[in-house]
Amino acid sequence: MIQQxxxxxxxxxxxxxxxxxxxxxxxxxLTIKRGEIFGIAGExxxxxxxxxxxxxxxxxxxxxxxxxxxxxEGRDLMSLNEENLRKLRWSQIAYIPQSSMNSLNxxxxxxxQIMDAILAHENWSKDKARERALQLIRMVGLPERVxxxxxxxxxxxxxxxxxxxxxxxxSPKLIVADEPTTALDVVIQRGILQALREIKETLHASIMLIxxxxxxxxxxxxxxxxxxAGKVVELGDIHHIFKDPxxxxxxxxxxxxxxxxxxxxxxxxxxxxxSLLNPPSGCRFYPRCxxxxxxxxxxxxxxxxxxxxxxxxxxxYEGW
Amino acid sequence: MSEKPPLLEVKNLxxxxxxxxxxKKRYLTAVEDISFxxxxxxxxxxxxxxxxxxxxxxxxxxxxxxxxxxxxxxxYKGRNVQEMLKHHRLTYIKEVQAVFQDPYEVYNPFYTxxxxxxxxxxxxxLAKSENDARKLxxxxxxxxxxxxxxxxxxxxxxxxxxxxxxxxxxRALLLRPTLLVADEPVSMIDASLRAEILxxxxxxxxxxxxxxxxxxxxxxxxxxxxxxxxxxxxxxxTEMGDVKRVINNPxxxxxxxxxxxIPIPNPERRWNEKINFSELKEHIVVRRGCPxxxxxxxPMEKCKEIMPELVEVEPNHWVAxxxxxxx
Numbered sequence: 001m002i003q004q005x006x007x008x009x010x011x012x013x014x015x016x017x018x019x020x021x022x023x024x025x026x027x028x029x030l031t032i033k034r035g036e037i038f039g040i041a042g043e044x045x046x047x048x049x050x051x052x053x054x055x056x057x058x059x060x061x062x063x064x065x066x067x068x069x070x071x072x073e074g075r076d077l078m079s080l081n082e083e084n085l086r087k088l089r090w091s092q093i094a095y096i097p098q099s100s101m102n103s104l105n106x107x108x109x110x111x112x113q114i115m116d117a118i119l120a121h122e123n124w125s126k127d128k129a130r131e132r133a134l135q136l137i138r139m140v141g142l143p144e145r146v147x148x149x150x151x152x153x154x155x156x157x158x159x160x161x162x163x164x165x166x167x168x169x170x171s172p173k174l175i176v177a178d179e180p181t182t183a184l185d186v187v188i189q190r191g192i193l194q195a196l197r198e199i200k201e202t203l204h205a206s207i208m209l210i211x212x213x214x215x216x217x218x219x220x221x222x223x224x225x226x227x228x229a230g231k232v233v234e235l236g237d238i239h240h241i242f243k244d245p246x247x248x249x250x251x252x253x254x255x256x257x258x259x260x261x262x263x264x265x266x267x268x269x270x271x272x273x274x275s276l277l278n279p280p281s282g283c284r285f286y287p288r289c290x291x292x293x294x295x296x297x298x299x300x301x302x303x304x305x306x307x308x309x310x311x312x313x314x315x316x317y318e319g320w
Numbered sequence: 321m322s323e324k325p326p327l328l329e330v331k332n333l334x335x336x337x338x339x340x341x342x343x344k345k346r347y348l349t350a351v352e353d354i355s356f357x358x359x360x361x362x363x364x365x366x367x368x369x370x371x372x373x374x375x376x377x378x379x380x381x382x383x384x385x386x387x388x389x390x391x392x393x394x395x396y397k398g399r400n401v402q403e404m405l406k407h408h409r410l411t412y413i414k415e416v417q418a419v420f421q422d423p424y425e426v427y428n429p430f431y432t433x434x435x436x437x438x439x440x441x442x443x444x445x446l447a448k449s450e451n452d453a454r455k456l457x458x459x460x461x462x463x464x465x466x467x468x469x470x471x472x473x474x475x476x477x478x479x480x481x482x483x484x485x486x487x488x489x490x491r492a493l494l495l496r497p498t499l500l501v502a503d504e505p506v507s508m509i510d511a512s513l514r515a516e517i518l519x520x521x522x523x524x525x526x527x528x529x530x531x532x533x534x535x536x537x538x539x540x541x542x543x544x545x546x547x548x549x550x551x552x553x554x555x556x557x558t559e560m561g562d563v564k565r566v567i568n569n570p571x572x573x574x575x576x577x578x579x580x581x582i583p584i585p586n587p588e589r590r591w592n593e594k595i596n597f598s599e600l601k602e603h604i605v606v607r608r609g610c611p612x613x614x615x616x617x618x619p620m621e622k623c624k625e626i627m628p629e630l631v632e633v634e635p636n637h638w639v640a641x642x643x644x645x646x647x
C-alpha cells in the first residue's frame with residue numbers, strides 16, 4: 001500500500017473575471033499521508049478554500065483548474081469523468097464546506113438527511129442505512145434522539161456534528177474540512193475538534209483541515225502548510241514550524257497570535273497581500289517583508305527542503 | 321473625600337426584547353441585572369466577554385443609547401445616559417464613540433475616505449479652516465498607524481479590512497472621546513492586521529487617555545488588551561475583575577470550562593484530556609436559579625432555585641457561584 005493517500009503536483013486553479021485571470025492557487029504541490037491531519041493555514045484570499053474545492057474537482061465556473069495533477073491512491077482525478085468523480089466523492093473523499101452547518105435541509109429530520117446521503121451512493125436497504133445513521137450520530141458524540149429532530153431544534157455545534165456525520169457516512173479515506181469550527185463558540189469548537197480526531201482514529205482516515213486559526217492548527221494537526229497569495233511559503237511538521245518558523249511571513253503569523261499562556265507583545269505587519277490578478281514578479285511577500293533583498297523582487301523563490309520534511313520558499317535560506 | 325465618579329456605571333441593567341406572539345406576548349431577556357463600573361480615575365480597558373447569545377452586544381448597544389433599558393440605569397460620569405441623550409445628545413456622542421465589527425459597513429461606498437473623515441469635523445466644528453482640518457486628519461491617521469497618502473482620496477473598497485477599521489478608529493479619535501465602545505472590532509480581520517489594531521487601541525489608552533469598553537468572544541484577545549474583564553453567560557455576569565486574576569485563576573465552573581477550551585498556539589501543550597460537554601442543554605434557559613445550572617459539573621440543590629449573587633472573593637475578583645461563595 002502506498003504511504004501517500006493524496007498527492008497534488010503543480011496545481012494551478014484560476015478564476016476568469018471580466019478584468020483578467022485571478023490566480024488563486026498558483027503552483028501548489030503537497031502530499032497527505034494515511035492517517036494524518038494535514039493543516040492548511042493562511043489569511044483570507046490566500047487560496048486555501050479554492051485549493052480544497054480543486055482537490056475534489058468541485059470548482060465551478062468561473063473557477064477552473066489550469067494545470068496540475070491530483071493523485072488519490074495513485075488514480076489521477078484529473079482524468080476521471082463526472083460520473084466516476086461523483087462515486088469517488090463522499091465514498092472515498094468527504095467534503096465539509098465552509099458554513100455547511102447552514103446547509104441542512106430545514107424540513108427534513110436529521111435521520112432522513114443522513115440516510116439520503118447514504119442511499120444516493122450505496123445500494124443499501126433502508127434498515128441498513130438507518131442503522132448506519134444511528135452509528136454515525138453516536139460517532140460524532142450526539143444522543144440518539146437527535147435523529148428524530150429537525151435542524152432548527154439544534155444548536156450550531158450540533159448541526160455541525162450532523163454535517164460531519166453525513167459527510168463520513170460512507171467511511172471516506174480523506175475528509176476535507178474547510179473552516180469546520182469558525183463561528184462556533186470555543187467550548188463547542190473544542191468538542192468538534194475532539195470529534196474529528198476520534199473519527200480519524202476510528203475510520204483510519206486522513207483529514208485536510210483548512211483554517212485561518214493558527215491556534216487550532218497548533219492544537220490538532222500533524223503537518224502544516226502555510227499559503228500566501230496562492231503560493232506555499234512553508235510546509236512541515238507542526239512542532240518544527242511553531243518552534244522554528246523559517247519564512248518571514250510565518251514568523252510574523254505566529255508572533256501575531258495573542259495567547260492566554262503569557263502576556264507578551266504581539267506584532268502585526270502592515271500592508272496587504274498583493275492582488276492575484278497581477279501578482280508582482282519575484283516573491284509575493286516581498287513588498288511586506290522586513291528582510292527583503294534585491295533578488296526577492298526579481299526571482300521567485302522555490303520551495304526547498306531545508307531540513308528533513310521542512311520546506312520553505314524564501315531566498316534567505318538559499319545557502320542551506 | 322470627594323472621589324471622582326466612575327466613568328461608566330451600569331446598575332441592575334435588564335433588557336427584554338418582545339418576541340411577538342399574537343395573544344400572549346413572549347419576551348427574550350437578553351441581559352439581566354447587570355452591574356459593573358469602569359473607573360474614572362485613570363484610563364482603563366474593560367472587556368465584555370462571552371459566547372454568542374451571552375448579551376455582550378446588547379450591553380454595548382445600551383451603553384451607546386441605541387436601545388433603551390427595560391430596567392436599571394447607566395450612568396456616564398455620574399449622569400444618567402438616557403437623560404443625557406435627551407438633553408445633551410451631542411455631548412454624549414462626542415465623548416462616547418463606537419467602532420463596530422464589519423469595517424466596511426460604516427462607509428458609504430460612493431464617497432472617498434476624505435468625506436468620511438470630514439463629516440464629524442464639520443458637524444462638531446472641530447476645525448476653523450480647511451488647513452486645520454487637514455492637520456487634524458493627519459494627526460489621527462498617524463495615531464492609528466496610517467498616512468494620509470495611503471488613505472486620502474481612496475474609496476472604501478480600496479482599503480484592506482484592517483485599514484478600513486483603523487480609519488474608523490481614527491474618525492472616532494477626531495472627537496477625542498473619553499470612552500470608546502468597540503464591538504468585536506477585530507473578529508473579521510486577519511491575524512497580521514489584527515495585532516496592529518490591538519496595538520493601536522493600547523496606544524490610544526496610553527497616549528490619549530481613552531478608556532475602552534471592548535466586546536469580544538476571544539479570550540486570548542481580551543487577555544492581551546484589557547485591565548478588567550466581565551464574563552457573561554446567558555445575559556448574566558458569572559465572573560469579573562482583574563483580567564489576570566480571572567483568566568489565570570478562574571473560579572466559576574463556566575469560566576473554567578471556557579478557558580480550558582481555548583486553543584493554545586503551542587503544539588507542545590495540547591489538550592490531553594477529553595472533556596465531555598453537555599452541548600445539548602445549551603438552549604435550556606433556567607430563569608430562576610443559576611443560568612449555568614444545566615451545564616454545571618457540580619450543581620447543587622440550591623443552584624436550581626436561587627440565583628447566586630456576585631461576591632468579591634479577593635480584591636477586584638468577583639464570582640457568582642454558590643459553590644465558591646459558601647466557602
